Amino acid sequence: MNEDFRFETLQWRSVMRSDIEVPSDSPLRVILDCSFTANEREPGRTPSDRSALVAGVTQAREGDGVNEFTLIDVSSDRWKGIALADAALDFCLKLGVKDLQVERIPGTELLKDTLALRAKERGMEPLTVRLFNPCVIKNAKNSRIMRLQTLFNAKPPAIRIRYGTFVEMLMEEVEDFVPCVGNRGRQINILDACALCAGFR
Numbered sequence: 001m002n003e004d005f006r007f008e009t010l011q012w013r014s015v016m017r018s019d020i021e022v023p024s025d026s027p028l029r030v031i032l033d034c035s036f037t038a039n040e041r042e043p044g045r046t047p048s049d050r051s052a053l054v055a056g057v058t059q060a061r062e063g064d065g066v067n068e069f070t071l072i073d074v075s076s077d078r079w080k081g082i083a084l085a086d087a088a089l090d091f092c093l094k095l096g097v098k099d100l101q102v103e104r105i106p107g108t109e110l111l112k113d114t115l116a117l118r119a120k121e122r123g124m125e126p127l128t129v130r131l132f133n134p135c136v137i138k139n140a141k142n143s144r145i146m147r148l149q150t151l152f153n154a155k156p157p158a159i160r161i162r163y164g165t166f167v168e169m170l171m172e173e174v175e176d177f178v179p180c181v182g183n184r185g186r187q188i189n190i191l192d193a194c195a196l197c198a199g200f201r
Contacts, residue, residue, distance in 0.1 A: 074166035
């Protein structure tokens with residue numbers, strides 16, 4: 001792992017546009033990278049990771065056929081208890097998505113049941129929740145986040161970002177990202193969810 005790696009923030013901002021339209025029949029993918037604790041930053045205490053919801057789509061680009069990843073929307077916070085399930089339902093409802101992919105960690109089976117219960121209580125159609133197992137070998141998370149750089153290395157870049165209110169939170173993670181074990185309290189869950197959404201497992 002290259003511990004000297006850093007993202008170039010100007011590259012990220014250069015692919016942001018507010019006029020990106022996604023066809024209604026596009027295979028939109030929603031990833032939930034969840035954290036089941038919600039501790040805020042306090043003196044002498046490491047804060048919990050934020051949970052992150054990311055929506056995106058990968059499609060062959062017109063002209064050269066390169067697979068291009070479009071980041072559509074992001075929501076991230078330290079949602080406590082049942083608020084995590086409600087946030088996921090709200091995010092999918094806003095986008096008209098009925099399929100949610102969740103990284104499998106201890107507790108996700110309970111989350112899956114909670115999503116079904118809350119959808120029923122709210123009179124919503126239940127989501128199809130798919131649990132997946134990403135690579136968990138040492139430094140796997142850092143490695144897949146760093147693979148996002150390959151999208152920027154394409155000519156032209158094989159990534160687009162639809163500008164939204166989430167951008168500054170995303171850019172905080174981009175600017176702070178340092179590949180290291182444990183990440184020393186840095187928030188990287190949005191970046192990790194983006195990498196997973198782009199197909200890097």
